[in-house]
Amino acid sequence: MEAPRRDTRGIVDPSGLLSRVRFRRHEPAEPLRRYIEWYWLIDWDLPAPYASHIVPHPSVNLTFQWDEDEGPPYAEVTGVALGLYTRKLTGRGRVCGVKFRPGGFRPYTPGAPASRWTGRALPAREVFPRITDDTVRAIVTGAGDRARVAALDAFLLSLPCARDPQADLAIDLVRRIRADRTVRRVGDFARAQGLSVRALQRLFAAQVGVSPKWIILRYRIHEALEQAGTRTGVDWAALAADLGYADQAHLVRDFTATVGVPPTAYAAEATTPR
Structure with missing residues (x-):
């Protein structure tokens, strides 16, 4: 597995965030690397709420999230955010994210320009109907990084993706x-x-x-x-x-x-x- 990287570009107050969460990145399976930059995984268990702030990259992200005190796991597609992106972290939770390369999301959604997703966050099933509750659970409840990365690979390799x-x-x-x-x-x-x-x-x-x-x-x-x-x-x-x-x-x-x-x-x- 790829060791965690130290590049924190775009994270506002990286020391504050990294002192509160366990954050790491992994490479996807080789066939996916043309259009996917990396997977990013975060786990937290916080005694008090914390708001993380990101100056986003020009990338679309697909995330599988589980705020354990808030409800069942869910999946979300987030287009390029034009302003500061803020995420409030409370209790226990985790995110398994897919960062597409800038320009790398369109081959998975050839029917829409990338600008359709800009500034939007929407349920992932609206973009990828084949995502099921079992898909989300398999990714976010995997026992360790290796299992979560394998589940992400399996899902993404199942998606149609035309070379563009x-x-x-x-x-x-x-x-x-x-x-x-x-x-x-x-x-x-x-x-x-x-x-x-x-x-x-x-x-x-x-x-x-x-x-x-x-x-x-x-x-x-x-x-x-x-x-x-x-x-x-x-x-x-x-x-x-x-x-x-x-x-x-x-x-x-x-x-x-x-x-x-x-x-x-x-x-x-x-x-x-x-």
């Missing part, structure tokens, strides 16, 4: 945006890929669910969040320039609008010993 060159292209383009911090303008990026801006926008709307400009901005915020949470004495003006902002004020504005507090306040809280 457009999805492959979108996945590759999002990967380039994420990896290359010099990508700052949609027009420049489109030309470098041999596409018009309009063609790139249509591709992302259909395959990813959000615009290329939104993705560029979201990865900027992820980087700023990571810097604010792991470093002391961040030079915000230099970071703003490095991320392609016109000035520090623009970075502060976007960070505050997304996370809810200015980056300096977040950094002071995140780097203060507890």
Whole structure:
């Protein structure tokens, strides 16, 4: 099984979350890896409620959840969340999640553009009618990670999934945006890929669910969040320039609008010993 990874990009206050839950990631079966990035598993047993906050990636997630004090297990599809995603954790529970690659959900739902799911959370059976109560129970009540991952693999391998060159292209383009911090303008990026801006926008709307400009901005915020949470004495003006902002004020504005507090306040809280 894949060892837990340490990448916490997108998690607001990762130390607070990881001190309260058991969080790990696993690779899916090899045939699934083209369109599924990883499985993420969380278990908790809390004496007091805790609200986790995430600045989401441009990915669709399929989750199998069980809040043991609230009712039976259930499954949910969550499209790309445009704002901060908040999940209240209480009592005992667990989540077995499937993170699709940006652009990787469309091959499983070819009848709808990815934008149909953007900003929405809905019962998974509305998207995948073959999900049954037994499917959900087999995944969330599995005795250990190996059993849960095997149940996720079995379900996902049973789903129709047609190879989609457009999805492959979108996945590759999002990967380039994420990896290359010099990508700052949609027009420049489109030309470098041999596409018009309009063609790139249509591709992302259909395959990813959000615009290329939104993705560029979201990865900027992820980087700023990571810097604010792991470093002391961040030079915000230099970071703003490095991320392609016109000035520090623009970075502060976007960070505050997304996370809810200015980056300096977040950094002071995140780097203060507890």
